[in-house]
Amino acid sequence: MKHPARKAPPAILALDEQAAVRRAQRVDSIVELIGGTPLIRLANLEPRPGVEIWAKAEFMNPGGSVKDRPALQMIRDGIASGRLTPDKTIIDSTSGNTGVAYSLVGSALGFKVALVMPQNVSAARKQITQAYGTELVFSSPMEGSDGAIQLVRELVAKDPSRYFYPDQYSNDSNPRAHYLGTGAEILAALGDRVTHFVAGIGTTGTVMGTGRRLKESGRAVEVIAVEPEDALHGLEGLKHMASSIVPGIWHPNECVDRILPMPTEEAWDAADRIAHEEGLFVGHSSGAAVAGVLRVAREVPPGREACLVTVLCDRGDRYFTPLKWERHYEW
Ligand SMILES: Cc1ncc(COP(=O)(O)O)c(C=O)c1O
16 A cells, blocks of 8 residues: 655654653553543544544553443442442343453453353454453344344343343443543543544444533534444444434434444545554444544635544454464474
């Protein structure tokens, strides 16, 4: 891939060599490293001077995705409310990043975790969560993620005292994680300069929680949700609302100004572009968010300044398959 003509390397190269030493820290548990992700400027994608694009690097959470935040918040709030006690198993339906996040937080805090997922999810999905000691329960491969939701509800209804069922789709702690974390962090880093926030929607926790926080900031921030254009799409992590079980936490009238339908190809192309032009190898839902933020950036009228923020949910290598933990000797 040939790089487009580029200005001279930016001032970034005048690196402060002590910066990494200052950033180095010690923590008592990996869960302390959840949140506090950096905002990375996508300078090479900006359409013109005066229109800044920033991306919240959620792939830098320890579980590798944006879902570490809500998983920790739901578990924290579950403990605080007395609904999650040491004898219970955390159970939810997810084959994706939330499953990794529950597994990581559960393991670090000493809780058992069980995940319900369709039988046909990739081997890598099963192996990553099992690596943390998580138990897997399989739902019908014919019924997709909605079938997994139905099965987890049945399991919990049969034996309610055994489980803590956070139910990320209808748990207010999910958007709260982004209200308290993602949104507050964006404001702390960019202040009232933020003019637009663009995020993909899966459970909708990211856009709802961050959107609410930004709307309270005083400045008129436009909040834009990106959803797959069709029911059949290739943007893992995102939901096409019209053909899905609508999440209970999705209240777009509260803080979402508009919804951008995103074709899979446009999102995939944007994911390639940020890997090639910004050194950011991210998953396809991040590609959708970047494609969305680029469309909005191009709409900014000439002469007007803008500061747009989007979210990079996870890294591209999460989608490599197979991803087996191999034990072998090198001779
Ligand atoms: C890769 C990826 N992208 C985007 C999202 C959507 O985030 P949210 O559930 O907060 O809407 C998810 C959530 O599961 C995800 O795993």
